[in-house]
Amino acid sequence: MKLSGKVAVVTGAAQGLGRGFTEAMLQQGAKVALLDIKVLDGRKTTKELASQHGQDKVLFLPCDVTDKGQMESAFQQVLRHFGQLDVVVNNAGVSEHGNWEMVLDVNLRSVIHGTLLGLDHMSREKGGAGGLIINIASMAGLLPMFHGPVYAATKHGVVGLSRSYGTPFHFALTGVRVCAMCPTMADTPIQPPRVASTPEEQLKADAHWAYVDNQGGLLQVSEVVDGFLQLVADDSKNGAVMRITKQKGVDYQPYGGGGQGVPYASRNTRSKL
Numbered sequence: 001m002k003l004s005g006k007v008a009v010v011t012g013a014a015q016g017l018g019r020g021f022t023e024a025m026l027q028q029g030a031k032v033a034l035l036d037i038k039v040l041d042g043r044k045t046t047k048e049l050a051s052q053h054g055q056d057k058v059l060f061l062p063c064d065v066t067d068k069g070q071m072e073s074a075f076q077q078v079l080r081h082f083g084q085l086d087v088v089v090n091n092a093g094v095s096e097h098g099n100w101e102m103v104l105d106v107n108l109r110s111v112i113h114g115t116l117l118g119l120d121h122m123s124r125e126k127g128g129a130g131g132l133i134i135n136i137a138s139m140a141g142l143l144p145m146f147h148g149p150v151y152a153a154t155k156h157g158v159v160g161l162s163r164s165y166g167t168p169f170h171f172a173l174t175g176v177r178v179c180a181m182c183p184t185m186a187d188t189p190i191q192p193p194r195v196a197s198t199p200e201e202q203l204k205a206d207a208h209w210a211y212v213d214n215q216g217g218l219l220q221v222s223e224v225v226d227g228f229l230q231l232v233a234d235d236s237k238n239g240a241v242m243r244i245t246k247q248k249g250v251d252y253q254p255y256g257g258g259g260q261g262v263p264y265a266s267r268n269t270r271s272k273l
């Protein structure tokens, strides 16, 4: 997809990878609605981006992605404000912590909801013009993560969701590509500090950073953004799961014979259901 003249929604856009995706799309001529629960940071980021790209190119909407009403209202506001919707990036996420239900709500339930809303507004079968949904999973959606089992479970869910909506069965009716991205550890505020405040936290921090250092360190946001732009540009990629690692850079997770969603893959099959 060419981004010039398109309208995108990015959740969790106030900082980190979400900010990076937003900035890159603005540079390529898109308009972007930034959604985030962090209102002050979101406003600050949006102001900075408006000063570089134009006030008419950005819209900040305070939104807790786990609140279904807030998400629905945000999508409506985007359509009212910009008049169209072409790209949805379900990026908001949190790392593993004591409240596992919250990790599940932010990292998986809200991504499912954001995907369904994106399909509602962009699907050709519902009068839309087609589009693109990119769900930000993680390498922890493909591999076990010893220090984040719930995080890993949510990201595996995001991969399964994206692969399933990214089958020809759905694309034939929606015209919406759905893909997932699986970066390894990247240098954003989600990373824990190297020095913790309690001995117990320090043990966890040491294990985390040993793991990161073992992989060759953190990815830069720009490396993840480069992969993101490749995925946006390549219309042949649907249901694709992009990996980004220090070792191999950008590549795609290979899948076997079921990768295209058999047995219900074709439009013919669908019409007989």
Ligand SMILES: NC(=O)c1ccc[n+]([C@@H]2O[C@H](COP(=O)([O-])OP(=O)(O)OC[C@H]3O[C@@H](n4cnc5c(N)ncnc54)[C@H](O)[C@@H]3O)[C@@H](O)[C@H]2O)c1
Residues within 6 Å of the ligand: 011, 012, 013, 014, 015, 016, 017, 018, 035, 036, 037, 038, 063, 064, 065, 066, 091, 092, 093, 094, 106, 136, 137, 138, 139, 182, 183, 184, 185, 186, 187, 188, 189, 190, 191
């Ligand atoms: N940084 C990494 O190492 C890494 C690696 C792979 C995948 N990811 C994934 O990338 C995505 C972005 O992470 P990041 O590294 O930029 O983290 P980050 O903490 O810098 O940014 C996450 C953003 O999501 C927002 N957010 C959190 N909960 C929210 C909610 N309920 N409603 C709305 N916004 C909410 C935060 O306010 C923040 O602005 C996440 O899904 C994360 O799991 C990160």
Ligand SMILES: CCCCC[C@H](O)/C=C/C=C\C=C\C=C\[C@@H](O)[C@@H](O)CCCC(=O)O
Residues within 6 Å of the ligand: 095, 096, 137, 138, 139, 140, 143, 145, 183, 184, 185, 186, 190, 191, 192, 215, 245, 246, 247, 248
């Ligand atoms: C507290 C931090 C938040 C989590 C950030 C992130 O989402 C978590 C990532 C978890 C696991 C990363 C694993 C990375 C492994 C790779 O470097 C590499 O070993 C994988 C090689 C895969 C392959 O080539 O097949």
